[in-house]
Amino acid sequence: MSISETNALETWRNLPALQQPDYADLDQLRQIIEVLRQRPGLVFATEIERLTKEIARAGSGDSFVLMGGDCAETFASTTEAQIRLKIQTMLQMGVVLSYGAALPVVKIGRIAGQYAKPRTNALETREGVSLPAYRGDAVNGIGFSASEREADPARLLEMYQHCSATLNLMRAFTKGGFADLNLVHTWNEGFTSNPAYARYESLAADIQRALRFMVASGAEIDGLKDVDFYASHEALLLEYESAMVRKDPLSGQLYNTSGHFLWIGERTRIPEGAHVELLSKVRNPIGVKLGPTGTAEDVLQLASKLNPANEPGKFTVITRMGADKIADVLPPVLERVKAEGIAVTWLTDPMHGNTIHTSSGIKTRHFDTVMREVEGFFVAHRQVGTVAGGLHIELTGDDVTEVLGGAFDLNELDLEERYESLVDPRLNHQQSLEMAFKVAELL
Ligand code: PEP
Ligand code: MN
Numbered sequence: 355m356s357i358s359e360t361n362a363l364e365t366w367r368n369l370p371a372l373q374q375p376d377y378a379d380l381d382q383l384r385q386i387i388e389v390l391r392q393r394p395g396l397v398f399a400t401e402i403e404r405l406t407k408e409i410a411r412a413g414s415g416d417s418f419v420l421m422g423g424d425c426a427e428t429f430a431s432t433t434e435a436q437i438r439l440k441i442q443t444m445l446q447m448g449v450v451l452s453y454g455a456a457l458p459v460v461k462i463g464r465i466a467g468q469y470a471k472p473r474t475n476a477l478e479t480r481e482g483v484s485l486p487a488y489r490g491d492a493v494n495g496i497g498f499s500a501s502e503r504e505a506d507p508a509r510l511l512e513m514y515q516h517c518s519a520t521l522n523l524m525r526a527f528t529k530g531g532f533a534d535l536n537l538v539h540t541w542n543e544g545f546t547s548n549p550a551y552a553r554y555e556s557l558a559a560d561i562q563r564a565l566r567f568m569v570a571s572g573a574e575i576d577g578l579k580d581v582d583f584y585a586s587h588e589a590l591l592l593e594y595e596s597a598m599v600r601k602d603p604l605s606g607q608l609y610n611t612s613g614h615f616l617w618i619g620e621r622t623r624i625p626e627g628a629h630v631e632l633l634s635k636v637r638n639p640i641g642v643k644l645g646p647t648g649t650a651e652d653v654l655q656l657a658s659k660l661n662p663a664n665e666p667g668k669f670t671v672i673t674r675m676g677a678d679k680i681a682d683v684l685p686p687v688l689e690r691v692k693a694e695g696i697a698v699t700w701l702t703d704p705m706h707g708n709t710i711h712t713s714s715g716i717k718t719r720h721f722d723t724v725m726r727e728v729e730g731f732f733v734a735h736r737q738v739g740t741v742a743g744g745l746h747i748e749l750t751g752d753d754v755t756e757v758l759g760g761a762f763d764l765n766e767l768d769l770e771e772r773y774e775s776l777v778d779p780r781l782n783h784q785q786s787l788e789m790a791f792k793v794a795e796l797l
Contacts, residue, residue, distance in 0.1 A: 355601050355608075363599055363608070363635055371592055371628035373472040373621060375493045375505035376486070383507040383593065390510065390597040395611025396466070396517055397585060399602035399637070405584050405614045406639045408460045410667025412743040413699035418457050418797065419670075419744025420448055421586060421615075421701065422786070423464030425778035426471050429491045432516045437523050439751025440465065441583065442541045443783050445533055446554060447790035448581070449541075453561060454794025460584070464748070466520040467587030467613045469513045470594075471777050472621045478503075488776065492591060496776055510594050517612070521585060528583040535578040536565060549761045550787035586615035586641075589633060590622065596632055610636040617641035617672060620648075620706070625655040634659050641670040646679045646707060650690035657696045666697045672746050673700065673731065676707030677723045680730035688738040702731035703746040709778065712766045718779045721759030725792060732796045745793060749781040750774075760785040 355363075377383045411417040422444060424431070440463065448459040469492035477484045478498070485503040488496050492513040495502035527533060538558045542551055565578075589595045589610070598612035610616060610633070620643040622629045633640050640660050644653065653671055661669035675683045691698055704727035708719050728745065735742040755771045756779035758764050773779075781789060 355599075359601065359608075363596055363632070366592055366596065366628035366632040369626065369628040369631050370624070372624075373590060373619075374592060375489060377505050377507055379507065386507045386511050387593055387597045390514060390594065393514060395598065395600045395609070396514075396521055397611050397614050399605065399607070399609050401582075401584070402609055402614050402638050404582070405460070405462075406637075406665075406667040408582075408667070409615075409639050409670060409699050409743075410665075410697075411458070412460055413666055413697065413741060415741040415743075416457070417460055418451060418455065419460045419462060419699070419701055419746075420444065420451060421462040421464065421744060421746040422447070422749045424468055424750060424775070425464075425748045425780060426490050426776050427465065427468045427516070427520075428776060429469075429512060429516055432519055434523065436750075436752065437465075437520055438527060439783070440749075441524060441527050441751075443749060443751040443786050444583070445581065446541050447786055449535075449538055449561065450554065450557060450787065450790035451794050451797070453557060454791065455797035457797065460744070461581065462584040462586045462615055463524070464586055464746075466517045466524065466585040467513075469516070470588065470590040472588075472590060472619050474621075490777075492594070510591070513594070524583055524585070529580045531579065533579075533581040533583075535561065538562065548784040550784045550791065553791060554787055584614040586617065587613050588619050589613075589616035589629065590619065592628055592632055599636060608636050610638050613638075615639050615641065615670075617643060617670075619643050620645045620674065623652075623656065625652070625659055630656065630659050639668055639670060641672050641701070643703065643706070644671050644673045644675075644687070646675045646683050648673075648675075648683075648687065650687045653687060653691050653698065654694060654696060657691075657698065661697065664695075664697050667699065669697065670699045670701060670743075672703045674703040674706040675727070675730075677704070677726035677730060679707070680727055680734060684731070684734040685738055688734060688740045692738060692740055699743040700731075700735065700740065701744040701746045702728055702742070704728045704731070705748045705778065712769065714766070716766070716769050716773065718769055719757050721757055721781070721785055721788075724757070724781075725789065728789075728793060729796065745789075747781060747786070747789070748778055749786040751783050753784070754780065754782045756780050756782070757785055760788055
């Protein structure tokens with residue numbers, strides 16, 4: 355990019371930038387940003403443009419978005435097994451939704467970039483000692499010591515390497531034969547038997563019968579050998595996100611190559627803030643979270659900054675109102691946005707409005723409450739005549755015990771068995787499949 359193009363990208367620096375790390379060594383930060391600017395982009399313009407079109411289709415009800423993955427990826431979890439199980443879980447959910455609802459499913463991982471977290475409290479206090487809060491592996495360490503909790507710019511470069519390794523595996527799995535629909539049975543392998551597993555087995559058998567029938571009838575089935583799988587994360591760290599912007603040599607347009615889809619969190623989505631400013635400069639499809647205090651006015655202002663041309667697929671709103679509030683809060687927002695003719699693809703995040711703490715202080719969510727918000731989302735859209743475009747959830751392919759309920763009815767004691775998330779609780783493999791079956795019914 356030319357100097358003037360780079361400068362035009364830097365306007366965010368003059369605006370309020372919330373939730374940014376407090377780096378002690380600014381020279382080191384500048385050096386690292388310079389290195390990142392020279393590195394290849396992680397995702398590409400043609401993929402990003404294709405995703406925008408797919409999200410547009412979800413916005414008009416011709417497909418459904420499934421977005422999911424960890425609350426916070428960690429460097430330690432960049433293992434082949436963990437990445438594979440996460441992708442397998444998403445592929446399985448995609449099949450359940452797509453077969454159940456007879457709709458194409460746009461699969462987007464919260465993956466290969468989800469390493470930074472906004473925090474409500476800047477400090478964490480334990481036994482009278484206060485240290486900076488953990489802000490994700492991209493910023494500092496989880497260990498409770500002053501050195502671990504210091505914001506370290508070198509972690510940005512380390513994050514880039516983890517993103518790159520994760521994307522490499524993701525492309526191999528989804529384009530290298532593993533995602534072939536003929537192998538739909540094998541995606542269940544590696545998971546322990548459970549009710550959702552069994553239900554999936556029978557659905558996989560149906561699909562395989564249907565495929566054999568099509569082949570026997572002489573139908574040519576293209577497009578089953580690989581799938582498109584996209585990467586998304588919260589674009590929180592402005593230094594990193596701006597360093598990853600590249601100009602596409604073919605079109606001359608700017609893309610944030612840190613991920614295909616980027617969203618702005620509930621805490622940083624102010625229309626006149628730095629996050630909105632930076633992301634208004636790139637072609638990527640952009641999402642914003644909208645919590646229970648969000649208004650139609652917020653959505654309209656954000657749309658006018660992030661999608662001034664009102665292009666379908668470019669602007670997504672991810673509502674996270676809470677199961678008890680969605681019925682009151684969402685319909686008036688939908689009414690007004692619909693009346694203004696603003697192109698929005700609406701997703702539900704049924705996780706973040708429904709976080710609770712157990713009596714022993716563990717952060718969790720209840721599967722039934724989460725499902726109640728999903729149902730409220732479908733009801734609100736049906737009521738207003740808008741489109742429920744997809745699901746945004748925190749999940750993992752591992753058999754963790756972080757969310758209460760589900761077919762195994764996990765209770766508070768079970769949470770102590772295998773709670774691994776460093777930030778928010780995730781649906782485990784079984785709960786994820788269960789949700790996919792339930793949502794397929796709603797569709
Ligand atoms: C998240 O998605 O992990 C998150 C922090 O969400 P929100 O911005 O909606 O609180
Ligand atoms: Mn979270």
